[in-house]
Amino acid sequence: MGTGRGPTFFSGLLGWLWLALAAAAALPGSACRVDQQQFDNRVFACNVAAPSTGCGVDDTGQALMCFPGQQLGATDFCTEACDVAAITPPDRVCLISGTSLRTCHPSDDVAGPGAPGPRSADPSSDQPSGQPSGQPSGQPPAGACGRPGLDCYRTDLLSDEGVCTTMSTCHSDEQCRDPVRSVCATSFLANLYAGAGTVLQNDHMYCLQTGCRAHGTACSPGETCLQQVIMASAHPADICVPNCDSRGSCPPNFFCYRKVSTPATPAVCIPGLLGFTCASDIDCMLGKCVDNGIGYKVCTTTCDSEDDCRRFDGEQGKFFCIENPANPTAPGLCQTPDSYTGSLCNTTEECQPRNDQELCSRFDAGDALGTCLLPCPDDGICQPRVGINHTCVPSIVMGQPSQVCFPGYFSLPCVVSSNCLPDLKCHATLPGGPSICTQSCSTSDDCQGDRWIGSNGWCEPQLGICLGKLSDGSACSTSDACKSGKCVATKCATSGAGS
Amino acid sequence: MRKALVLAVAFSMSARLAVRPPRAWSAEVEERTNEKLAVLVLGTSEQDAELADNLTEVIIGTIAQRRGVEMAGREEFRARLGLESERRAQACIDDLACLGRAGVSLGVRRIVAGTVGTRGKQYLFNLNLNNIETHKVEQHIFRMVEGGLADLIPAVQQACDELFRPRVEPGRVQLTSSLPGARVSIDNAYLGVTPLISGTLLTGKHSVRVEAEGRFPWVSTVDVFPGQDLGVNLTEVNLPRRRSWPTSAAVASGSLAGLSLAAGGFLGVLSQLSPSGATREDVQDDLRQKQRFASAANVAFICGAAFSAAALYLVVRYHEDLFGRSPP
Numbered sequence: 001m002g003t004g005r006g007p008t009f010f011s012g013l014l015g016w017l018w019l020a021l022a023a024a025a026a027l028p029g030s031a032c033r034v035d036q037q038q039f040d041n042r043v044f045a046c047n048v049a050a051p052s053t054g055c056g057v058d059d060t061g062q063a064l065m066c067f068p069g070q071q072l073g074a075t076d077f078c079t080e081a082c083d084v085a086a087i088t089p090p091d092r093v094c095l096i097s098g099t100s101l102r103t104c105h106p107s108d109d110v111a112g113p114g115a116p117g118p119r120s121a122d123p124s125s126d127q128p129s130g131q132p133s134g135q136p137s138g139q140p141p142a143g144a145c146g147r148p149g150l151d152c153y154r155t156d157l158l159s160d161e162g163v164c165t166t167m168s169t170c171h172s173d174e175q176c177r178d179p180v181r182s183v184c185a186t187s188f189l190a191n192l193y194a195g196a197g198t199v200l201q202n203d204h205m206y207c208l209q210t211g212c213r214a215h216g217t218a219c220s221p222g223e224t225c226l227q228q229v230i231m232a233s234a235h236p237a238d239i240c241v242p243n244c245d246s247r248g249s250c251p252p253n254f255f256c257y258r259k260v261s262t263p264a265t266p267a268v269c270i271p272g273l274l275g276f277t278c279a280s281d282i283d284c285m286l287g288k289c290v291d292n293g294i295g296y297k298v299c300t301t302t303c304d305s306e307d308d309c310r311r312f313d314g315e316q317g318k319f320f321c322i323e324n325p326a327n328p329t330a331p332g333l334c335q336t337p338d339s340y341t342g343s344l345c346n347t348t349e350e351c352q353p354r355n356d357q358e359l360c361s362r363f364d365a366g367d368a369l370g371t372c373l374l375p376c377p378d379d380g381i382c383q384p385r386v387g388i389n390h391t392c393v394p395s396i397v398m399g400q401p402s403q404v405c406f407p408g409y410f411s412l413p414c415v416v417s418s419n420c421l422p423d424l425k426c427h428a429t430l431p432g433g434p435s436i437c438t439q440s441c442s443t444s445d446d447c448q449g450d451r452w453i454g455s456n457g458w459c460e461p462q463l464g465i466c467l468g469k470l471s472d473g474s475a476c477s478t479s480d481a482c483k484s485g486k487c488v489a490t491k492c493a494t495s496g497a498g499s
Numbered sequence: 500m501r502k503a504l505v506l507a508v509a510f511s512m513s514a515r516l517a518v519r520p521p522r523a524w525s526a527e528v529e530e531r532t533n534e535k536l537a538v539l540v541l542g543t544s545e546q547d548a549e550l551a552d553n554l555t556e557v558i559i560g561t562i563a564q565r566r567g568v569e570m571a572g573r574e575e576f577r578a579r580l581g582l583e584s585e586r587r588a589q590a591c592i593d594d595l596a597c598l599g600r601a602g603v604s605l606g607v608r609r610i611v612a613g614t615v616g617t618r619g620k621q622y623l624f625n626l627n628l629n630n631i632e633t634h635k636v637e638q639h640i641f642r643m644v645e646g647g648l649a650d651l652i653p654a655v656q657q658a659c660d661e662l663f664r665p666r667v668e669p670g671r672v673q674l675t676s677s678l679p680g681a682r683v684s685i686d687n688a689y690l691g692v693t694p695l696i697s698g699t700l701l702t703g704k705h706s707v708r709v710e711a712e713g714r715f716p717w718v719s720t721v722d723v724f725p726g727q728d729l730g731v732n733l734t735e736v737n738l739p740r741r742r743s744w745p746t747s748a749a750v751a752s753g754s755l756a757g758l759s760l761a762a763g764g765f766l767g768v769l770s771q772l773s774p775s776g777a778t779r780e781d782v783q784d785d786l787r788q789k790q791r792f793a794s795a796a797n798v799a800f801i802c803g804a805a806f807s808a809a810a811l812y813l814v815v816r817y818h819e820d821l822f823g824r825s826p827p
Contacts, residue, residue, distance in 0.1 A: 036790075046779065054781065057783070
């Protein structure tokens with residue numbers, strides 16, 4: 001009679017059974033898992049101009065947005081959306097456009113900007129993105145941003161702050177191999193703030209196009225030659241800058257001129273240099289965006305002494321340290337009177353969104369555009385704005401003669417010395433003439449040695465004060481008094497005329 | 500020739516006695532009984548008559564020595580038969596009734612009768628051990644010997660030994676079952692269906708296997724004795740029902756396990772492909788699809804594991820129903 005197999009057989013089968021069950025239990029955990037982390041770490045290109053950005057949604061189901069990296073010559077890429085009004089996490093920066101960028105520390109790039117490294121910012125790994133035009137060929141490692149394809153772009157020349165973008169950063173012109181964007185902003189800023197020395201941390205910058213006005217070259221699509229849209233009196237640099245998008249958004253370190261000013265200004269993105277108007281910190285290339293309480297904000301930085309500010313003197317303004325009278329122990333802020341010369345305007349209505357007391361005033365009836373300035377008080381003595389002395393100057397408001405407050409620059413009329421910028425005094429001029437903000441002097445060298453007067457003034461020996469240089473054809477007694485530097489037959493000669 | 504034959508027989512006997520070991524001799528002595536036998540060998544022709552007489556003497560001597568029985572003399576036997584001519588004697592030894600009459604008169608129970616003849620250089624002889632009581636020929640021996648007398652005598656002596664060797668009777672097995680039509684195999688040879696009577700079987704152990712449709716087979720080893728008719732009656736207890744559903748369940752579980760694991764593997768491979776697409780949204784959609792593939796693969800793997808476990812359980816629990824019972 002047949003019988004069952006022995007216990008060894010059963011033990012073996014049971015052993016195999018448990019082994020099979022253990023293997024089956026371990027299999028799902030080890031075999032079939034999609035690498036979500038790899039997907040999250042990838043940088044996906046997009047096209048802001050496309051009807052659909054194609055960025056999809058994030059882990060929470062919120063739609064991602066397309067960051068316009070093309071404005072800086074980089075690749076547009078997908079990033080998280082954010083609410084400008086909401087509190088932003090410390091590791092993110094929320095741009096006005098509603099896109100959120102991750103913050104970084106440029107110093108975390110051990111090899112420095114431009115170091116060779118992997119780069120991939122594209123929807124699929126088998127579809128490598130093209131090198132953004134104007135970007136350095138060498139790439140930094142993923143250190144600062146922790147993800148291949150992203151590079152840390154400095155957003156403050158005075159601190160170790162940056163944001164992660166697809167742009168390849170630079171710190172020298174040699175790293176900008178694109179013939180169009182051949183200059184690294186580092187060299188441009190080094191010239192602009194020549195006195196700042198090592199205070200400026202101008203690495204991890206972007207490549208830009210220069211000489212568009214001087215060479216008559218066109219800027220890349222979506223960019224504008226700054227000198228063609230900004231008045232020469234504002235000393236704009238001869239560089240190409242991005243245009244604002246339809247929502248008035250600009251890349252980090254830039255602000256949309258029209259958005260922070262008035263509709264009369266061009267919709268271009270202007271670098272957030274010290275003293276420039278801004279909307280948020282990310283707009284400022286130097287310092288922070290500080291609300292002065294007069295309707296708009298400016299990029300500024302803290303100071304403990306005049307020297308802390310004077311090192312930023314240049315074409316974009318002369319700076320002095322202004323302390324808060326209410327809190328004298330707190331650090332002051334570097335300010336320039338150029339920040340308060342008013343925004344361009346056509347009508348007063350354009351001024352009022354920023355400051356409902358400002359008027360659109362023209363210093364010459366023939367000026368196409370005016371500037372938004374406060375009207376003078378009844379006593380004719382303007383109060384300082386943000387610690388900067390203002391003086392009352394004649395102007396035309398809505399076709400009618402009027403007077404508006406203006407920073408007390410050299411040679412402007414004044415009533416008291418508190419109308420004038422620091423170092424300047426309100427001195428009487430010729431009998432019957434107005435007093436002006438100026439400096440007493442013995443020779444013209446005294447005038448030229450003053451930071452507010454410089455080459456614009458000459459020393460009138462009889463009055464012993466510095467006066468503004470005379471235009472061509474004006475009566476003169478010495479060549480120092482003429483802008484052309486030539487006084488011929490008691491009249492200022494035009495430049496190039498024989499002496 | 501006769502003297503030579505007698506000398507040869509005497510020499511042969513003394514040689515045998517000399518070499519027989521004591522134990523064998525004593526054992527043979529113990530087998531002696533009070534039985535009385537008669538021996539008669541006839542020649543097939545006139546020329547062989549003397550040879551037949553001599554062989555009769557050899558046989559008498561051999562039997563007397565080996566079995567220790569009382570032997571009736573050749574002449575006495577012939578006289579009791581009352582036969583004078585060889586032809587009539589030949590007819591008598593082939594007739595059990597005739598031998599019976601002679602045996603009764605001689606007072607013997609068994610008679611060794613035979614014939615011997617020559618054909619060229621060959622000796623031919625046959626011997627029958629006739630049982631007067633049962634009226635049967637208990638043993639029959641026929642030999643053809645090449646050579647001379649020296650070869651004939653040992654052959655005759657060996658024939659005498661075989662003549663009295665117990666005859667082995669074959670046995671049979673009669674198989675019946677409460678389930679008619681059960682297939683029967685003995686010693687791995689299919690014989691038929693029950694009820695069945697096997698052919699003659701050698702005595703000893705035989706392997707018997709009985710199978711019925713849907714039943715576990717009955718396998719056993721039976722011991723068949725000589726002449727035995729071994730009766731084997733199998734009931735449903737001996738042929739227990741074999742469940743068919745474990746086989747279906749095991750096959751179904753195994754198949755489902757295979758399909759699940761194959762599907763899991765296929766989906767798993769799909770899920771591990773790099774997601775692709777022209778935009779992040781496309782890649783994300785593709786990634787979600789692959790996540791679904793991965794989830795489905797995991798479910799398939801779990802199902803495969805469950806089905807595998809079920810199949811293994813069925814194999815372990817019902818392995819006899821699946822694979823049958825192993826021989827004992």
